[in-house]
Amino acid sequence: MTRTEDWNPLESAPRWILAVTGTYLCLGAIAMYVCSHAAPAFSVQAAPGGAEALSVIGMAAAQAWLCVLALRAFEAGAPLRRAWLLIALSAATHVAGGLFSQAAALPNSLALGGAERIHRAALLLSGPAQMALLAAGLLVALRMLWKLGFRVRPRATGWAMAGILVLFTLTRFAATAAGQLTADTAISLVRSLLLCVLSVEALFLWLSAAGMGKGPIAKCWRAFAIGIFVIGFGEAAMWAIGSYVPGWLVAALEWYVWFPAVAVFALAPAHTVAAVRRATGRTSTAPSRLPAGAFPRTAPAN
Amino acid sequence: MHPRTATLVSFSDAEINPARSRRIARHLQQCPNCQAALERISQEKRSLSALAGAEQPAVDPQRGLAAVLAGMARWREAPAPDLRSRARAQIEIYFGCGAASFMESPDIRADELLAKTLELISTFLGQEAAEAVMGEILRGLDCAALTAEVLP
Numbered sequence A: 001m002t003r004t005e006d007w008n009p010l011e012s013a014p015r016w017i018l019a020v021t022g023t024y025l026c027l028g029a030i031a032m033y034v035c036s037h038a039a040p041a042f043s044v045q046a047a048p049g050g051a052e053a054l055s056v057i058g059m060a061a062a063q064a065w066l067c068v069l070a071l072r073a074f075e076a077g078a079p080l081r082r083a084w085l086l087i088a089l090s091a092a093t094h095v096a097g098g099l100f101s102q103a104a105a106l107p108n109s110l111a112l113g114g115a116e117r118i119h120r121a122a123l124l125l126s127g128p129a130q131m132a133l134l135a136a137g138l139l140v141a142l143r144m145l146w147k148l149g150f151r152v153r154p155r156a157t158g159w160a161m162a163g164i165l166v167l168f169t170l171t172r173f174a175a176t177a178a179g180q181l182t183a184d185t186a187i188s189l190v191r192s193l194l195l196c197v198l199s200v201e202a203l204f205l206w207l208s209a210a211g212m213g214k215g216p217i218a219k220c221w222r223a224f225a226i227g228i229f230v231i232g233f234g235e236a237a238m239w240a241i242g243s244y245v246p247g248w249l250v251a252a253l254e255w256y257v258w259f260p261a262v263a264v265f266a267l268a269p270a271h272t273v274a275a276v277r278r279a280t281g282r283t284s285t286a287p288s289r290l291p292a293g294a295f296p297r298t299a300p301a302n
Numbered sequence B: 001m002h003p004r005t006a007t008l009v010s011f012s013d014a015e016i017n018p019a020r021s022r023r024i025a026r027h028l029q030q031c032p033n034c035q036a037a038l039e040r041i042s043q044e045k046r047s048l049s050a051l052a053g054a055e056q057p058a059v060d061p062q063r064g065l066a067a068v069l070a071g072m073a074r075w076r077e078a079p080a081p082d083l084r085s086r087a088r089a090q091i092e093i094y095f096g097c098g099a100a101s102f103m104e105s106p107d108i109r110a111d112e113l114l115a116k117t118l119e120l121i122s123t124f125l126g127q128e129a130a131e132a133v134m135g136e137i138l139r140g141l142d143c144a145a146l147t148a149e150v151l152p
Helices: A009-038 A040-045 A050-071 A079-104 A115-147 A156-178 A183-212 A216-241 A247-280 B005-012 B018-030 B032-053 B061-077 B081-094 B097-103 B110-125 B127-138 B143-148
Strands: none
Touching: A009 A050, A009 A247, A050 A079, A050 A247, A079 A115, A079 A247, A079 B110, A115 A183, A115 A216, A156 A183, A156 A216, A183 A216, A183 B097, A216 A247, A247 B081, A247 B110, A247 B127, B005 B018, B005 B032, B018 B032, B081 B097, B081 B110, B081 B127, B097 B110, B110 B127
């Protein structure tokens, strides 16, 4: 296989994302160790905040940008263009939600329209809005995978994994619904239901992509499944340990669930973009003397 | 100094000026290598002239077209192992071994496998990538020979 000699940074985007995530997690683990052992008094002061939130927002922005690059590879009307558009919008709402959340924490947020309203908008954008768009995008992709024959029936272990996530989400749903219903709890309830839908989609995506092998397209759709599982199991773990560990530690650990999840979501379009660059970056040597009509022209499956 | 081949060609065609022509003639009398080169050039010119004058065989367009179509049909039905292995390799690169095994049933024709490969690539990576992958699959395949072998 002949490749162009130009180094293309987008082809190595997946490796960069993995390196950044690995470094972030290592530094976070060291910081948490220092906070909890060397300077416990300091740790209370150093509760997670701006830097962690900005890291997640930055990674979500990278995901949105990579989704737009992936989207541009498809012609108008192609089914996966719709999927990438929805996933890009999902990433963009996550970024917007994160920025709103930071704006709500600003001292002059009251002047911007009220901290509570901004905070609620942030919850809505980075919760139900992001998840609904992601679920819709993944559904389009899943339907394409099934249509092309990559339909795999889940086994008992798969159903068990998705069942655990759904059970946890419904338990939290019941606990939230039992209390007083406010706008924030309503948002949380919708988010929980959407997480259930995403968990089932992730199970099917995982199985379809795992059957393909280890190519970049399989990795792309598997990454979305991994991201959803990280969020689902991470939140379940946070909920489970919430009563046994200090609140600041739970709050700190949450970022170490969200950052890898968003990084894995960014990894998905990065794999697709890298694959597109790999294919189109080659020197074109299609033979010119091939008989016309010797091969059927492909049309996007609808 | 030996004259270049292009100069010798011009000399044999009498296309250079008389003074230079005299210098080359003097050199040729003393240089056996240049004499041999000039002889080769003269021989090639005679061969080309003979070819130009020869009568070309008549071609029956109807018969030729029918033969091309029949040959293409045979080619499509043939297992075309090279084409199959190339299509499979591309599927393995972008999807993985599982997808390649899933697609390549033993009785699938080469052109069907190629069409499925391109459909998958265009669905997941776009039309431009599919065209590039098609170029990669067909790169170096002797398409001229494939068409020539079906001519009468």
